[in-house]
Amino acid sequence: MYYGRYLLRYLQNEILVLPSRVIVLVFVASLVAFPLISQDPNLLRMLIVTALFSLYAVSWDLLSGYTGQISLGHALFFGSGAYASALLSSHLGLPPYATIPAGAAVATLAGLLVGIPCLRLRKHYLALATLAFPIMLTGLVLAFPGFSGGEGGIWRIARLTSTRIEEYYLIVGVMLVAVFALWKVAGSRVGLIFHSIREDETAARALGINTVRYKLFAFALSGFTAGVAGALYAHSSAARIVAPGVVLSLFMSFQPVIWTIFGGAATIYGPITGVFILYPLLDTLNVVIPKYRMLVFALLVLFILRFMPHGISTWIRDTIERVCPSCQVRNIATRRACRACGVELRHMQP
Amino acid sequence: MKSLICCLVFSVFALGLSVSGQVIRIGVVGPMTFIQGIHHWRGATLAADEINAAGGITVGGTTYTIELVRVDSNEMQPGPDAVSAVERAITASKVDFLVGGFRTEAMLAMTEVAADYKKIFLIAGAADDGLLKGRVDKNYNRYKYLFRITPVRSTYLAQVSFILLRDVVETFRRELGISQPKIAIVAEQAAWANMIVTLVALQAGTPVDKGGFGGQHVGTWRPSALATSVAAELTAVERAGAHIVFTVFSGPVGVVFGRDWGRLQVPVAAVGINVEAQAQGWLDATGGFGAYTATAGIYATGVAVTEATLPFIEKFQAEFGELPLFTAGTYDALYILADAIRRADSLQTDAVISALETTDYVSTLGRIVFDELHDPIWGPDYITGLGVQWQDGAPKAFWPREWQPDPAKLPDLVISTPGTVPYVIPPWVKDHWQGK
Known part of the structure; x- marks a missing residue:
């Protein structure tokens, strides 16, 4: 009670x-x-992939949106999680509840391994350096086709659950819990430090913050999250196969960037908005106008970013809410006075 | 008034039923914005129109017409699109059967979906052995739904391309006096090509008396299937001193290769597998530089592999203005499926599978009989394919011509398909190597 x-x-x-x-x-x-x-397997599959990609996009937002460590090779983390999980499943016959944490651990390690050599790099130099890592992993995969499945990939992977609904609840559940946890991290002191590193790393260091440690933590946490998404993807009914052309491709690296910028960077919920709008849209366009789907998709993204440069979710939030200048508490845009301190809000711009 | 409304409603309902009729829905799977997928669709529509015009398929006294569903698998671009497309076709479009497919990587995933939903999938476009080997034989109950119509599996495809390569090597020995031709390999980065590349590299330097080509392997280059230039690879091939370049292409890089090879006048003869070179528009696509390209193929101008080949080619050309690619094998796939349904006199999946397993059908490709892996049997009297070279602006077949499949055991067995012509070394290659 x-x-x-x-x-x-x-x-x-x-x-x-x-x-x-x-x-x-x-x-x-x-x-x-x-x-x-609805229990339509098609819609459930689409939502499963959308949920997985949301987690993947959030992992990019944490590293690049919050901490400013621009990663253009994020498929490395997604792919290493997917590959580790798929290899353990196909070679050792381990069940998903063992392979998924292992996949996430491998991706975390990959995050640290990428983070260490990239610590001294900034902005576009860092972005270009990260771009090389999934290409290197692709080279490794192709070099040992007997073990990794080579170009054809691995396809004897244990299924996550026996039914689509169970799979849906498992993946959506993991996504919601993980996103909530990351949102809490982003809103905590650690999140503030991430922001400070992005805005001015020298100033952050001058304040006594061990930026090296926090940047490595961001790489590891981002790698872990993308690894969970990748490992779940490998076992999901939407994938069936883990091949370098899918999970380590440039397209896979660029997608979280598009989703996050479209939805709103450094927000956690922005990338989710981006994925939940863009992925189903692309999937539908593939049925309706397959030939022009990428053109329509690109035009839409350009149009939205032209009028909502900070992302669609940020634009919506700033339209329907406003921040009190006195106490910084958010209020609904129709309120005349702040709900916390009572300062008048009527003539403020959103 | 009420009775009039009732009559109207009933009439509309009855009309709706009669219009919808009894249909068999067949999903045609392919990369529909690429030539391979376009030919998947064209081959299937031609067959469906013919079967429907001939009265459809009668099963247990009920006549069914074929309705095709376009399933764009977007296979050229990696991603979950292929799986989504097939699952959507099965669950939303309610297809009864699937035909087509192209990229092995996507096909492995798509056939898993077909197996999940217990849908028969007649593969018409993917060659990799692993699509059926290790699946139908190891786990029959799960993968019994998969059959391959065209092309023959990679092992046999490799065999055909080896025969073509041997033919070209012999022509170099005979016409240019080069006893040990140097062979380079340029193959797209794709799973199906791996085994062929390994075998050719191995056989290139093996002496003729030990079953090899008696040449010399000078290197292997693997551009992307979507590469937009292969000038660097061709320069390397030329610098390696190669006389012959063995190609393994199924994607758009085949056009790029043909264009760059002819434009740069690289002094090597190109032979092997190049799917794009099977298309009527090959010369236009390569800007006129694709002449003398030689490839394993299925169809060629004026060559009747069976009595069904030429009528099909003529119809296809009349309808679409070009030669069919091997992915237009969906035409035969639909006829084989219709034949199996008629013989089974049922639409029950297991009954149709049993009927498919006992197929003995003379298709446009050759006589199709499935082996225990659900692969079409390759060889004389079954499917062999053709060796095609672009000569005088048209694809001419140069193999099987005076072909002895087993000279040791059957020395009298010599196969020559009517309409074949001798292989021609490209003039600039001949000029370059003559007298050297």
Whole structure:
């Protein structure tokens, strides 16, 4: 009873007061309730891939959006998670609950291995350096085709669950929990330090922050998250095969960049918005106008970024909410006075 | 008034039923924005129109017409699109059967989906042995739904391309007096090509009496299947002193190779597998530089592999203005499927599979009989394929011509398909090497 009242109060005072939080609540509730409305395997598959790519995009946002360590070779983490998991499954016959953590661990290690040599690099030099790593891993995969499956990839991979609905709940559940955890990290002191490294690393160091340690932590955490996504992808019904042309491709590296910039960088929820709009859209365009799908896709992304340069979710949030200049608390745009300190908001620009 | 409305509603309902009729939905899978997928679709539409015009397929007294569903697998670009497309075709478009497919990497995943949903998939476009070997034989109950129509599996495809290479090597010895021609390999980065590349590299330097080509392997180059220039590879081939370049291409890089090879007048004769060179538009696509390219193929001008070949080619050319690619083997796939359904007199998957397994059908490609792996048998009296070279602006067949499949055991067996012509060394290659 007590917890019920607490939850209700929390909902009333913390969630329902801000439209962006209401949108998040509705989004999560819709995801959870979706299989009750439709069990169409096609739609479930699309949402499974969307959830996996959301996790992957969030991992890029954490490293590049928050910390400013631009990675153009993020497929390395996704691919190493997918490959480690697939290899363990096909060669040793290990079940997914053993291979997925192993895949995530390998991707974390990959994050550290990439992070160490890249510590001295900044901006486009760093971006170019990261671009090389998935190409190197592709070379390794092709060099040992007997073990790695070579160009053809690995396809004897254990399935995650026996039914599509179970798979949906597992992957969406992992995605929601992981994103919530990353959101908490991003909102914590560590997140602030990530921001400070991005804005001015020298100033952050002058304040006594061990930026090397935090940059490595960002690489490892980002690698871990992308690795979880990659490992889950390898076992999912949407993949069936882990091949270098799929999981280590340049396209796979560039996709989280597009999703995140489209949705809104350094927000955690931005990349999710980006993936949940763009992936189903691309999938639908593939059916409706396959020939022009990439053209339409590119034009749409350009159009949105022309009018919403900080991303669609940031634009929506800034349109429906405004920040109190006095106490920095967010309020719904229609409020006349701040809900926390009572300062008048009426004539403020959003 | 009420009765009138009832009558109208009933009429509309009845009309709807009669219009929808009894249909067999067949998903045609392929990269539909590429020539390979376009020919998948064209071959299938031609067959479906013919079968429907001839009265459809009668099963248990009910006549069914064929309805095709276009399944764009976007196989040239890696990603989960192929799996999505096939699953959508099965679950949303409710296809009963699948035909087509092209890229091995995508096909491995797509056939897994077909196996999951227990849908028969007649492969018409992917050659890799592993699509059936190690699957149908090792786990029959899961993979019994998979059959290959065209091309023959990689091992046999390699065998055909070896015969073509041997033919070209012999022509170099005979016409130019080069006893040990140097052989370079340029193959696209794709799974299906790996085994062929390994075998050619191994055989190139092996003496003739030990079954090799008696030449010399000078190097292997592996550009991307989507490469836009192979000038660097061709320069390296020329510097290696190669006389012959053995090609293994199924993707758009084949056009790029033909264009760069002819434009740069690289003094090497190109022979092997180049899917793009099977297309009527080859010379236009290569800017006129693709002449004298030699490739393993299925169809050639004026060559009747069986009695069904020329009528099909003529129809295809009349309808679409070009020669069919091997992916247009969906034409035969549909006829073989229709034949199996008729013989099974059922649409039950297991009954159709049993009927397919006992197929003995004279297709446009040759006589199709499936082996225990559900692969078409390769060899004389079955499917052999052709060796095709672009001569005088047209694809001419130069093999099988005076071919002795087994000179030791069957010395009298010599096969010559009517309409074949001798192989011609490209003039600039001949000029370059003559007298050297």
